[in-house]
Amino acid sequence: MAGRARRPLLVLLLVAGVAATAESKVYAPTDRVLLNCGSTTDGLDADGRKWVADTNDNTWLTDSGKSSLLMAADKVDNGLPSTIPYMTARVFTMEAVYNFSVNPRDRHWVRLHFYPSSYNGIAAAGFHFSVSTSTGITLLRNFSVYTYTKALSQAYIIREFSLPPTPAGFLTLTFTPTPMGNETYAFVNGIEVASMPDIFVDPAIMVGFADQTVDIASSTLQTMYRFNVGGSYIPPSNDSGLTRHWYDDTPYVYGATSGVTYRAGPHFQIRYPSEIAEYAAPPEVYLGTRSMGSDPRLNQNYNLTWTMPVDANFTYVARLHFCELLLSRANQRAFDIYVNNKTAQSDADVIGMTSEKGVPMYKDYAVYVSEEPDGQAMWVALHPSVALRPQFYDAILNGLEIFKLNDTAGNLAAPDPEPSRLLAKAELGAGEHEVPKSKPHPHMAKVMGGTAGGAAALGIVAAICVVWYHEKKKRDAASAGGSHTSGWLPLYHSHTSNKSSGHLPANLAGMCRHFSFADIKVATKNFSESLVIGVGGFGKVYRGVVDGDTKVAIKRSNPSSEQGVHEFQTEVEMLSKLRHRHLVSLIGFCEDAGEMILVYDYMEHGTLREHLYMGGKPPLSWRHRLDICIGAARGLHYLHTGAKYTIIHRDVKTTNILVDGDWVAKVSDFGLSKSGPTTMNQTHVSTMVKGSFGYLDPEYFRRQQLTDKSDVYSFGVVLFEVLLARPALDPALPREQVSLADYALSCQRNGTLPDVVDPSIKDQIAPECFKKVADTAEKCLAEQSIDRPSMGDVLWNLEFALQLQDTFEGGSCGRRTVGDGSGSGTGRPALEPSNSNGSMASVTTLGTSSTSRAHEACVIMEETDDEVANSAAFSQLVCPTGR
Incomplete structure (x- = not known):
């Protein structure tokens, strides 16, 4: 009987696996400025948004641009989402101010875009600067884009802030180079200023203090992370007019067990309870979810956990988005919420809070992150409620955002840290082997004069780099396309080039580093047979060294290979567009002198x-x-x-x-x-x-x-x-x-x-x-x-x-191995839901392998309870969502 009851569920879930859509109201900002800094022409980015040149009438800068120069990046990184606004920059060596007229009643997004290239001969390492606002908030201090991106293998950075209303009706952004012994500069590639609906109205619950809340309505916030939990990347163009990036959460799911993902069917409708809730997150976020799975015993022995490195000595708000997609009655699924190992809420029941499925909601929890010896991180964990004895021991989450709040001094920048040792091991840019020394631009001195000397810090992010180093060692590092502390690293990217190169079409030739044939010969000691590490249909693979000490694998085409040109093009196209921890990274290519050569990261331990x-x-x-x-x-x-x-x-x-x-x-x-x-x-x-x-x-x-x-x-x-x-x-x-x-x-x-x-x-x-x-x-x-x-x-x-x-x-006893016929140990490590302080006694008890964390998951489930026959979540098949 139970088997017959389960059959329709498979059909239900196969239908539910089809992509769903929902209509939502599109927010129309009263103020919206996208500045393509340093450019003389307007242009469209990859999402079709128009960026206006900041040279238009020179009205954006208070000095009409006289204290700055327009500069172009000296190279293109294949990780850029588009050339606009990243290939031009406004460069300063003295304090400069952008001024924007804004609606005094609106809260505003401010997004700063940075691409750490060299500009007209000024090396990327020469930019150290601070950014502050007319409201007295320091957004960045002693900031080094180069240090940050190289340490974390990012191509570019977006810093997103949410500023409260400015009664004066104007907003200024002041860029100030950090005084150093050598000349230093400030720069910016793109600036976005846009009004936003006030989605930060209600105070956040202070975790660990039941009677205290944190006022976020009057605070300036920095977006640290924004995840479409259990789903794929959502670009700004699909965000109901709020132009936010929503990223895949899988690189931040902690532990060996990452749960399962589910997506609602094509006819499922999201019903927002209010206008504010409607703008909190797009329907795409609420139409998918990550849950723990169907095994109640397993679920009671682990937490569904996310961990994210952050700066110390700040208050953070974790916004958790929920929407029940499958269940319809209270106490079918209830769970406890923990933030930084403290109980944020016990017995959370989405249906109990919303009364019906398909109604989204969010909860804000605030926590102060102090300085810890081993680094700082935000932990968010879910665990099935034991006290309520729900029908299903499970937990769900649809979306997750982490915001940093300004401190009492009006500061959002982290304290000046010690220089990060991680920089020495950071991913190096094409053709760069050491941190380049900055050379002053010859015309810059004439226009702006010299800068004051003084000792310099490496930038606010070195501390994060140290934290991330520990995280990478603990979690075996995340992929270049999916791991990043800020949450603003693109999963996919495109690039256009005007120059064609040999066998590669114009749109592929600029996607990654180009090596000369002479470079390759030096790297392989003129293709020494002693360096051959493999032979395939494409040709021989050599071990080599580039940039002095970077080990690489170099695959040289065999002229007699029938698939040479096609395979060469396909390899460059695929690996230039895809970045993942478990895909081999393509560093570059060579097609000089009729050769077709591919250069990869070196895999120390070879093939399986x-x-x-x-x-x-x-x-x-x-x-x-x-x-x-x-x-x-x-x-x-x-x-x-x-x-x-x-x-x-x-x-x-x-x-x-x-x-x-x-x-x-x-x-x-x-x-x-x-x-x-x-x-x-x-x-x-x-x-x-x-x-x-x-x-x-x-x-x-x-x-x-x-x-x-x-x-x-x-x-x-x-x-x-x-x-x-x-x-x-x-x-x-x-x-x-x-x-x-x-x-x-x-x-x-x-x-x-x-x-x-x-x-x-x-x-x-x-x-x-x-x-x-x-x-x-x-x-x-x-x-x-x-x-x-x-x-x-x-x-x-x-x-x-x-x-x-x-x-x-x-297990400590009763073991047997394959084929020995003895009894099997059945012990499973236990997890106490909480200790006397209400905090989690253990974050996870399953899986100790550093390489065993699930990035994506789908599950085949068995369920014999006929009462669950109408619930697709607990039937035989949950289809994975696309990522």
């Missing part, structure tokens, strides 16, 4: 295959192997769901899964990749069959119809390869064993798979973990693609297998 067999290296432990598989699954899931269109890798295999010096897995070799279906009506892409035998999807091979499930099939072979430590094809074996896919499936179905597992890991695998991985691999190899799981499903199952392994390894 080398560590399984035929590599002469010590065998990896089972835990290591599972970590690597999870990392690769994250990378593939990102390809399938993280870009505008699905990207199908088409050549997933163990030689294309690389491992860096920290044992982080990265998917590589995108030469055969294809964009997937571009419309909802398409289910596949018709194309010639390409890939590697032994990993090829049989359905794709027969019908020449490529889908993302073709990658899933190949990944299933990889999972069996990891378990058995043997090649996908081995002609030397008996006929029935030649194909790993066929042989492993046969063993799995007749129960003999444990007997053929790699002996070096057999005693390490928890039986439940083995079963989960083997079952997942079997499902991946289903004959028909429709029967295979998505990569999101695969990822969640592997994450769950890791938790099972953790539980097994954490």
Whole structure:
């Protein structure tokens, strides 16, 4: 009976997985200025917004621009979202003031855009400055854009502030260079000033002090983070007229268990309770959610947690956005909210607060972050309510924003820190090996004169850099496209260039660094055979060194390769547009002298295959192997769901899964990749069959119809390869064993798979973990693609297998390993909901691997309660949202 009750739920959720939309009122600002600083012409950015040149009549600057110069960036970074407003700058060496006439009754956004390039010969490291407002607020002090971006591998910075109404009817922004021994400068690429609805009316609850609140209506706020929880990036053009960036939250989800994501169906309507609530977040935020999942035992043993580095000695407001999409009665889902390990609210029930599903709401919680020895961070954690005994032990969140409030001195800038050691290890710009010394621009001295000397600080963000360093060590660093302390790093970027280069179209040639052939010859010692680390269909791969000490992998095309030009173009296009921790990073290319050469980050530990067999290296432990598989699954899931269109890798295999010096897995070799279906009506892409035998999807091979499930099939072979430590094809074996896919499936179905597992890991695998991985691999190899799981499903199952392994390894007795037939330890670490102070006794108890944090998740669930038959959230399948 329970099985029959569950069948309609699968259909329900498959329908619910379709993208949903909702109409919302668009805010029309009374004031809106977008200044393209340093430019003489107006232009449109990538979102189609018009930026006005700040030279128009020179009315924006109080001195009509006489104390500054217009300058152009000396180079283009492929991480820029568009050339406007970042390729021109207004540069100052003395105090300068922008003046804006504004409606005195409105609160205003102020967004400052910075791109840390060199400008007309002035090095990027030469800019140190402060920014303050006419309302007496210091927004930035001793700020070094160069230090910040290089330490955190960001291409540019947006600083967003929300200022209370200014009764005088005008708003000024004062840029002041920091006095230093050498000449220093202030600069800005773009300034946005726009009125906004007053979404900061009510005071915030002070966490830990039940009778205290914080007035945010009269405060100046800096946006530190803004997340579309469980969803993808929302650009300013899709934000109901408020032009905010909403970013994917996955790089900040803490721990091995990141829950599951869900998106409402196409006909679901968001019903805002008031105009203020309508502008708090766009419908897109409320139409998706991240929850804990369906396993009540698991959910009671961990917290759904986000952690975000912040500056010390400031008060912060965490705004949590909620909207119940599935349940309709109170006490079906209730949970506790913790901020910085203190109870912010007990027994939160979204339906209890809104009375019905589909009604959004938000809650503001304030907390003071003091200076800690190991760095500062904002922690937001959710845990199922134990006291209320709800129907489902679960928690949800739709959106999350973190705002910094000005202190009593009217300051938003962090104290001057010690110089960050992280800068020495920061990602270096193209052609830069050391922090360049600033040279004064020859005309600048004539116009503005010299600057005062004095000792200088490196900028307000060095402290954050130190904090982030600890976070990166703890979490194995996040991807260049998805990790950033401010929350303003773009997930996707585009770039245009007017210059074509060899085999690359004009729009690709400027996307990443260009190396000369002479550079490559020096890097590889004239292509020394002793530096060859691999050979593929494209050509040989060499180990090399550029910029003095940066290790790289250099792939040189084979002139006889039929796919050379196409693979070269595809690789540059794919890896220049995609950034993810689990994708190999493309540093640059060379196409001089008829060569086609690609330069990548060097992967210290080589390919996964080398560590399984035929590599002469010590065998990896089972835990290591599972970590690597999870990392690769994250990378593939990102390809399938993280870009505008699905990207199908088409050549997933163990030689294309690389491992860096920290044992982080990265998917590589995108030469055969294809964009997937571009419309909802398409289910596949018709194309010639390409890939590697032994990993090829049989359905794709027969019908020449490529889908993302073709990658899933190949990944299933990889999972069996990891378990058995043997090649996908081995002609030397008996006929029935030649194909790993066929042989492993046969063993799995007749129960003999444990007997053929790699002996070096057999005693390490928890039986439940083995079963989960083997079952997942079997499902991946289903004959028909429709029967295979998505990569999101695969990822969640592997994450769950890791938790099972953790539980097994954490047990003190009753262990058994694959094939030994003894009893299994069933102990699971316990988590006390709170201590005597109401704070969490533990943030998480599951998963200790630094590489095991889930970036994306989808879950296959089992539920036998007939009462839940009408709730899609707790049925058999929750589809992942695109990221």
